[in-house]
Amino acid sequence: MTRENVVAVRMGGPAEVGASEAPKAAAPEGRPSRAEAEAAVRTLIRWAGDDPDREGLLSTPDRVVRSYEEFFAGYVQDPVEILQRTFEETDGYDEVVALRGIRIESYCEHHMVPIIGVAHVAYLPRSRVVGISKLARVVEAFSKRLQIQEKLTSQIANAIEEVLQPKGVAVVIEAEHQCMSTRGVHKPGVSMVTSRMLGEFRHNPTLRREFLTLIGNPAGF
Ligand SMILES: [Zn+2]
Numbered sequence: 001m002t003r004e005n006v007v008a009v010r011m012g013g014p015a016e017v018g019a020s021e022a023p024k025a026a027a028p029e030g031r032p033s034r035a036e037a038e039a040a041v042r043t044l045i046r047w048a049g050d051d052p053d054r055e056g057l058l059s060t061p062d063r064v065v066r067s068y069e070e071f072f073a074g075y076v077q078d079p080v081e082i083l084q085r086t087f088e089e090t091d092g093y094d095e096v097v098a099l100r101g102i103r104i105e106s107y108c109e110h111h112m113v114p115i116i117g118v119a120h121v122a123y124l125p126r127s128r129v130v131g132i133s134k135l136a137r138v139v140e141a142f143s144k145r146l147q148i149q150e151k152l153t154s155q156i157a158n159a160i161e162e163v164l165q166p167k168g169v170a171v172v173i174e175a176e177h178q179c180m181s182t183r184g185v186h187k188p189g190v191s192m193v194t195s196r197m198l199g200e201f202r203h204n205p206t207l208r209r210e211f212l213t214l215i216g217n218p219a220g221f
Contacts, residue, residue: 037065071107074144079155082137083163086128096207098122098170099135100215108179109146117175117191119143120215123160124167124200124207135160149175149194157196168199170211174218193218 032040038061042052050057099121106115119139142155157171172195181188201208 034065037068038062041065070144071105072144072146074141077137077141077144079138079141079159080163082134082141083130083159085134086130086164088128090125090127090129093129094125096122096124096211096214097129097132098211098214099132102136102139104139104143104152104173104175106143106145106147106149106152106175108177109148111179111183112146113178113182115147115149115175115177117173119156120170120172120211120218121156121160122170122201122211122214123164124169125164126166128164130164149173149177149192153194153196157198161198166199168197168201168204168207170198170201170208171196172212172215172218191218 041061041064045052045057045060052058052061102119102121104115104117104119107113108115121135121139138159139156142152142159153171153173157169160166160169160171172193174191174193176188176191180186180190197208201211
């Protein structure tokens with residue numbers, strides 16, 4: 001991931017999808033059984049041109065389905081609930097709280113292949129602060145779903161804004177999309193950078209610069 005290779009930058013602007021529209025912590029209606037999911041994997045193996053009954057592939061449908069439980073664990077996590085527990089005894093702390101370089105493992109909703117990168121998350125507390133691990137868990141809850149990076153960025157920022165109601169929220173994500181590196185145009189080493197700035201991070205250039213400097217200014221703003 002180099003600065004020269006940044007392909008897209010998104011700064012502020014209205015979100016297309018708010019946290020309120022994000023999938024909540026419930027499996028969709030009519031969820032198929034595990035056996036049906038395994039049968040679907042067998043079909044894909046056959047379609048790829050291999051034999052799901054050969055020894056090396058016998059347990060593969062089971063393993064793939066288990067992997068999917070990990071890849072898509074976010075569907076059963078509720079970001080609002082994660083952020084609910086806050087602390088008010090901050091002795092007047094009123095500066096930026098930032099978490100830098102949170103690893104992102106997400107999955108492109110168009111090709112179902114990994115999106116790997118990092119998220120930087122910051123907020124300017126109004127009165128309440130949240131445990132820092134909770135910010136990382138919110139990133140995970142939205143990442144472990146079928147996503148596009150723009151929506152992922154907005155959902156994280158919007159959820160923090162809605163629940164903590166801070167003076168501002170900033171989220172920057174830099175990620176490599178395997179649908180671009182291992183298929184299609186085959187361009188490895190290209191990172192996509194997206195950002196969503198709310199409240200004071202959007203309106204106060206000094207604060208925004210402070211945050212971007214803190215995270216190493218990935219987009220060269
Ligand atoms: Zn894709």
